Amino acid sequence: xADPNKVDPIHQFLITDIVRFGDGxxxxxxxxxxxxxxxxxxxxxxxxxxxxxxxPGRAQLISEMLYEFVANMVRNSAGTAxxxxxxxxxxxxxxxxxxxxxxxxxxLFTATSHIIITFALxxxxxxVVIIYGFYKNGLKFLKLFxxxxxxxxxxxxxxxxxxxxxxxxPISLSxxxxxxxxxxxxxxxVFAGFVVTLGSxxxxxxxxxxxxxxxxxxxxxxxxLVAALQAYVFAxxxxxxxxxxxxxxx
Amino acid sequence: MxxxxxTGGGGEDERVRRQSQILKEKIARAQGAHSAGLAxxxxxxxxxxxxxxxxxxxxxxxxxxxVGAVAGYLLDRWLNTTPWIMLVLLLVGFAxxxxxxxxxxxxxxxxxxxxxxxxxxxxxxxxxx
Numbered sequence: 001x002a003d004p005n006k007v008d009p010i011h012q013f014l015i016t017d018i019v020r021f022g023d024g025x026x027x028x029x030x031x032x033x034x035x036x037x038x039x040x041x042x043x044x045x046x047x048x049x050x051x052x053x054x055x056p057g058r059a060q061l062i063s064e065m066l067y068e069f070v071a072n073m074v075r076n077s078a079g080t081a082x083x084x085x086x087x088x089x090x091x092x093x094x095x096x097x098x099x100x101x102x103x104x105x106x107x108l109f110t111a112t113s114h115i116i117i118t119f120a121l122x123x124x125x126x127x128v129v130i131i132y133g134f135y136k137n138g139l140k141f142l143k144l145f146x147x148x149x150x151x152x153x154x155x156x157x158x159x160x161x162x163x164x165x166x167x168x169x170p171i172s173l174s175x176x177x178x179x180x181x182x183x184x185x186x187x188x189x190v191f192a193g194f195v196v197t198l199g200s201x202x203x204x205x206x207x208x209x210x211x212x213x214x215x216x217x218x219x220x221x222x223x224x225l226v227a228a229l230q231a232y233v234f235a236x237x238x239x240x241x242x243x244x245x246x247x248x249x250x
Numbered sequence: 251m252x253x254x255x256x257t258g259g260g261g262e263d264e265r266v267r268r269q270s271q272i273l274k275e276k277i278a279r280a281q282g283a284h285s286a287g288l289a290x291x292x293x294x295x296x297x298x299x300x301x302x303x304x305x306x307x308x309x310x311x312x313x314x315x316x317v318g319a320v321a322g323y324l325l326d327r328w329l330n331t332t333p334w335i336m337l338v339l340l341l342v343g344f345a346x347x348x349x350x351x352x353x354x355x356x357x358x359x360x361x362x363x364x365x366x367x368x369x370x371x372x373x374x375x376x377x378x379x
Contacts, residue, residue, distance in 0.1 A: 160342050161349060162349075164321070164345075165346035165347075168313040168316070168343075171316060172312075172313035172314075175309050175313060229299065
């Protein structure tokens with residue numbers, strides 16, 4: 001860290017305390033960026049929709065497009081009955097999207113690069129699915145684990161498989177988001193580090209540094225895509241799981 | 251229903267009726283689409299990038315194995331049956347992983363069907379599902 005030429009691609013994920021409240025409890029940079037994320041979403045959506053013009057301006061148009069986008073996604077995956085969960089899916093989508101985008105700004109912290117954050121989001125989704133599933137369907141929700149049209153003598157094998165498959169969903173949901181963001185940011189840092197290291201070698205180094213520099217630019221563009229795509233994937237899968245809670249039979 | 255008669259009193263009625271007929275059809279169509287959406291279930295996320303798909307399949311597979319192994323390990327520690335439950339649940343997790351991947355791939359195929367007329371090779375007609 002002290003040596004500017006030393007590349008430390010992991011350093012960006014370090015959690016530091018900003019304000020400490022006694023033992024083991026602190027307001028960290030991760031918490032700060034989550035607050036900023038929520039604040040930015042709230043401020044943008046509130047400010048851009050205050051005028052409520054029939055012919056929307058640019059800011060209002062973006063808000064409306066975000067709404068339409070998520071609304072169509074929920075309707076396609078979970079049907080109109082799933083629109084009850086639109087606020088939930090929209091909040092998740094916006095949170096992940098904006099947190100990822102914060103990470104694309106240099107020197108800012110990426111909250112979604114820590115698995116505890118993404119896992120908390122995924123567990124929240126599953127708590128909602130399980131609680132609503134039992135509330136709506138009662139014990140029939142357990143039909144989720146019994147595929148229709150399977151003969152009774154294979155059920156002892158199929159049911160555990162279905163249960164493990166269900167339990168694996170929050171893991172895959174959270175690991176996918178976290179791994180994409182983490183891996184992308186590390187790759188970006190490593191390539192950018194090559195530029196610095198090669199650049200310190202003189203003229204030939206400068207020429208060589210052009211290659212990783214191009215890669216860095218290209219990967220930055222790719223990372224913007226990944227940031228948006230992972231928010232989309234997270235929201236789509238959430239609405240598909242909600243669809244399972246509404247219609248438990250496969 | 252010519253344009254000439256629109257100026258007359260009777261033509262105006264005709265025009266209004268025609269307009270309301272069109273509107274009625276539009277409403278019926280929209281309601282049809284709405285109730286189709288109400289049925290739900292037809293879930294197919296639109297096209298993702300290749301890397302998105304690869305990540306999806308990979309995590310689906312590994313997550314199931316991890317869940318099986320960890321659940322088996324914890325049950326073994328609790329029941330003092332090391333390593334039997336873990337071995338069984340590892341296999342179950344493997345099966346669940348394959349199931350996850352098959353389901354995810356099924357959705358992806360549904361989201362982007364092969365272009366019509368493309369040769370899918372022999373035997374595509376006789377497998378079920």
